[in-house]
Amino acid sequence: MLEVQHLSVNYRQTSVLEDIHLVVHPGELVGLIGPNGAGKSTLIQSILGLVPAHQGQVLLDGQPLRRCQHRIAYVPQRSHIDWDYPITAWNVVMMAQTRAAGWFRRPNRDARRTVWAALERVEMLELRHRQIRELSGGQQQRVFLARALAQQADFFFLDEPFTGIDKKTEAVMLRTFTELQAQNKALLVCSHEWGDALRRYDRLLLLNRTLLADDVPDTVMTLENMQRAYSQTPSANGIDRLSEFLVC
Amino acid sequence: MGSTASQSSSFVDxxxxxxxxxxxxxxxxxxYEFIRNALVxxxxxxxxxxxVGTYLIVQRMALLGDVIAHAVMPGLAIANFLNINLAIGAFISGMLSTFVIQxxxxxxxxxxxxxxxxxFSSFFGLGVMLLTTLRTQLDLEDLLFGNILSVxxxxGWRTGAIALVILVLVKLFYKELLFFTFDPLGAQAMGLPVQVINLGLMSGITITLIAGMQAVxxxxxxxxxxxxxxxxYLLVKELHQMMIVGGILGAIASVSGLYTSYYYDLPSGPAIAIAVFVxxxxxxxxxxxxxxLTNHPFKRGIESHTKSG
Incomplete structure (x- = not known):
């Protein structure tokens, strides 16, 4: 079980996240939603210790997360990656084994088998020798999903995995999520999707600096909650998103 | 017929x-011994x-290399003044510049x-100022443009030893450096000591720059x-290939630059820099x-069309 307690994050004296409290249970698929700039990525990054927290703690089965980082897999936002980097799909997935292999060692046969299986699962095995810049957006996203799988973690954090992907990748991703849930793995997915797509989650976290709602999709997706989330961001973009949401 | 035969025989001759x-x-x-040393x-x-430069490129930090190279100047002047090893002064000064930027x-x-x-400009300015005020015996022109003909x-041995040590370290930490330079957040999330890796990488870059400075x-x-x-980078698709091919091309550039400089009586540092560009x-x-020229957009268009179809 992942527990986030009283997590607050400041960025140059401005509060970005305030007193976040949340729990993710094994086997759960949790969606993290909220307007642009609500702090969704920051929340994931601060849970993972990539952004320093002002206060609060993150526990994994009662232990500080820092001590069990091997149980965590993280898929960063696509925009964080330089897709022109000279590397093949195979070697991106092989990164999952960096820590398990240990210093000075090359990945062994077991590691290669794990990487092979992960690429097969996301249907990217045939393209494994392609340089990543030669892949489509969806294929690139699947390579990163394979990397997370090859880490054989218990908790998966995915930052906007559904952005700019094709139908096939979406299908592969949803199938993989279901399989992971069946294996009692937990997933926290930060997402920009709206409407019916949100019903696929077991639970939704509505975020805008603070956690505004934390419940099953039907309870969270009310007009009142949406207004509360979006009225705090005076950007026109937020209002667009709101109307988009209400149409669905 | 006859003329062809005589031509070919004259060719053989x-x-x-x-x-x-x-x-x-x-x-x-x-x-000449000085040429042999210069080539080594x-x-x-x-x-x-x-x-080592490969890591700068893939992290989009090529200019940082230039900054560090210029920022070694105050360290060189002070080390010369205090009569300690110039490389140590240069290293401290170069690393300091990266910390200040951060x-x-x-x-x-x-x-x-x-x-x-x-x-970059303030460290360089300070360096030039110190070189004159501390009355060092260092020759500014040699520092700026290198004097490979006087090594x-x-x-030669020292450069060889530095190259060997750094190349072995790159080999030993290859997979960690690959992960860190490709996806620093992912590497950190996995629990790799990214601060230490970054510090090691910066040190390696600074030492390499100092070794290279002697040449150019x-x-x-x-x-x-x-x-x-x-x-x-334009020839290969993986990082280690970029390093191997880059290393070979770098050696070719150095050697051809030196030969050009020898035969046409040109300054050697600039000749090497131009050879690199060629x-x-x-x-x-x-x-x-x-x-x-080999991959015209028109041709590329057809290829990608057939690939997708």
Missing amino acids: DRPPLATFMLDFFLAPLS VGVFAGVLCPV WIRQQSRVKVDAAMALI TVGD GVILVIALMIGPAIAA IFLLTLLFSPTQGI
């Missing part, structure tokens, strides 16, 4: 003189610089390119770090996969 000429062309300069330093620096970035909204431009046998000087060393490696230009035009 011409061969030995041509071979002798070629042999002479390559061997004549080697009779040039080849070691030529191999080492692009290997500090400015963390403390303010100033973007990294602006911070680099500021630090000693000892310099403060201002031109960035050419050897970046040029052969970006030429390789090599890059050739790959830009003729790279089998990404060359401008």
Whole structure:
């Protein structure tokens, strides 16, 4: 079980996240939603210790997360990656084994088998020798999903995995999520999707600096909650998103 | 018929003189010890610089290399004044510049390119000032443009040792450095000691720059770090291949630069820098996969069309 307690994050004296409290249970698929700039990525990054927290703690089965980082897999936002980097799909997935292999060692046969299986699962095995810049957006996203799988973690954090992907990748991703849930793995997915797509989650976290709602999709997706989330961001973009949401 | 036969026989007769000429062309300069030493330093620096420079390129920090190269100047002046090893002074000063840039970035909204431009010029300015006020015996022109023709046998050994140590370290930490430079957040999330890795990488880059400076000087060393490696970038699809090809191209650039400098009586540092550019230009035009002339947009369009269809 992942527990986030009283997590607050400041960025140059401005509060970005305030007193976040949340729990993710094994086997759960949790969606993290909220307007642009609500702090969704920051929340994931601060849970993972990539952004320093002002206060609060993150526990994994009662232990500080820092001590069990091997149980965590993280898929960063696509925009964080330089897709022109000279590397093949195979070697991106092989990164999952960096820590398990240990210093000075090359990945062994077991590691290669794990990487092979992960690429097969996301249907990217045939393209494994392609340089990543030669892949489509969806294929690139699947390579990163394979990397997370090859880490054989218990908790998966995915930052906007559904952005700019094709139908096939979406299908592969949803199938993989279901399989992971069946294996009692937990997933926290930060997402920009709206409407019916949100019903696929077991639970939704509505975020805008603070956690505004934390419940099953039907309870969270009310007009009142949406207004509360979006009225705090005076950007026109937020209002667009709101109307988009209400149409669905 | 007859004329062809006589032509071909005359061709055969011409061969030995041509071979002798070629042999002479390559061997004549080697009779001078200073050229031999210069070639040793040039080849070691030529191999080492692009290997380490590869990390600068893939992290989009090529200019940071230039900053560090210029920022070693105050350290050189102070080390010379205090009569300690110049390389140590240069290393401390170069590393200090990276810390100051990082500090400015963390403390303010100033973007990294602006911070680099500021630090690069102020460290360089301070260095030139110290060189004159401390009355050091260092020759400013040698520092700026290198003086590979005055290196000693000892310099050759030293450059070789530095190159060997750094290349072994790159090999040992290859997978961690690959992960860190490709996806620093992912590497950190997995629990890799990214701060230590970054510090190690910066140290390696600074030491490499100092080794390369001997060959081509403060201002031109960035050419050897970046040029052969970006030429390789256009030829290969994996990081380690970029390093190997970059290292080979770097050595070729050093050697051809030195020979050009010998035969046409040109300053050696600039000759090497130009050789680097010529090599890059050739790959830009003729790279089998990404060359401008070999991979015309029209042709590429057809290929991608057939691929998708």
